[in-house]
Amino acid sequence: MRILVVGAGALGGYFGACLARAGRDVDFLVRPARAELLRARGLRVRDLDGGVESTPVSVVTADRLGADYDLVLLAVKSYGLEAAIKDLSPAVGPRTAVVPFLNGMRHVDALVERFGADRVYGGVGLVQTRLGAEGEVERVGDLAELVYGPLSDTPVQPLERVHAALDGAGFAATPAPAIRQRMWEKWVFLATLGACTCLMRGTIGPVNRAPGGAEFTSAMTDEAVAIATASGFPPGEEFLRWARSVISDTTAANSTTLYWDLTHGNPVEADHIIGDLVHRARDLGVPAPLFSLARTHLSVYAAALAADA
Template structure:
């Protein structure tokens, strides 16, 4: 199966490298400058002990694509979605399926409208990595899992074939027929944690130890749960026990990549993770005052970056 990985950042770079090391037929779709860097130095991954391994990879640019891929792994930041869809479109042929690993749900609407539900899967990427100053992928934790499943009853590539392409490559690969539920549950957790981190400028344990912090994080959690429930995807009891425990911790140093980006002056996925949740809450008639506050806060930050 021919695989195109769109993006060679913290998520795409890590999982794509694992697939290349496992002998899969993988190309990376990147910008010209990134392609030149990858061709010269390979894709470098720094492990938890600080060691850097370089893997030779095949890098292509949008002008060199053809519709001869079976699987497109879309792994870009949400704010790069529209440009990425335009770039990858020539790679999508009659038997190509696009598997996105973005946060939130907006990208599902964009991709299914462009390519059709039979050519789009849902996906959840779980990994503790970030992109280093010199373009290397840095692991900052052990978590590394991809979860995926079809959105249509008649996908152009079966779940068995997609799973065979992604499984056995050095990370946990999980195929599921309930991918929308998994995506909504991750969104509930990520949006809550990210909004808490960004509004309060600290890891979750520090927030919960502050006066009123535990009440604040609990209220954020319940807003997100109410939105998901109204949308027809109430989080499961097992997930809720885990999520509430993690978000109410007074000792955890957990924070999200959105918080990392915000505190380092980078663009943030505010609209995809928080803004879209607020829009859906409004359409569903669900009060979301805390998430609305977080959206305003992040919008001010984003506007300030562009001045």
């Protein structure tokens, strides 16, 4: 199966490197500057002990793309989605499955509108990585799992074949027929942890230790659960126990890439992760004052960042 990985950042770079090392037929769709770097140095992954492994990879730019791929793994930031869809479109043929690993749900509508539900999967990427100053992928935790499943009852690539292409490559590969439920649960967790830490400008332990912090994080969790439930995807009890335990922790330094980007002067995925949740809450008549506040806070930051660009 021919695989195209769109994006060689923290998520796409890590999982794509794993697939390449496992001998899968993988190309990376990247910008010209990134392509030049990867051709010269390979795709570099720094492990938890500080060691760096460089994997030679095949790269392609949008102007040289053809429709001869069976599987497209989309791993870009949400604010790059529109450009990514334009770039990858020539690679999508009648038997191509597109599997996105973006956060939230808004990207699903855009992909289905462009390619059709039978060619789009849902996906959840779980990995603790970030992109280093020199373009290397840095692991900051052990978690590494891809979860995926078709959105249609008649996918152009059956789940068994997609699973065979991703399984056994050095990370957990999990087929999930009920993929929308998994996507919503990750969204609830990520949005809540991200909003809590971004609003309070601190990792979750100090937030919960502050006066009123525990009540704040609990109320934020309740809002996210209410929105998901009203949308038809109530989080499961086991997931909720785990999520609440993480979000209420008083000792851990847990945060999200949303918080990392905010505190390091980078663009943030505020509209996709927080803003879309607020829009859905308003459409459904679900009160979400804390998420609305987080959206305003991140919007002010994004506007200031744009003004300085």
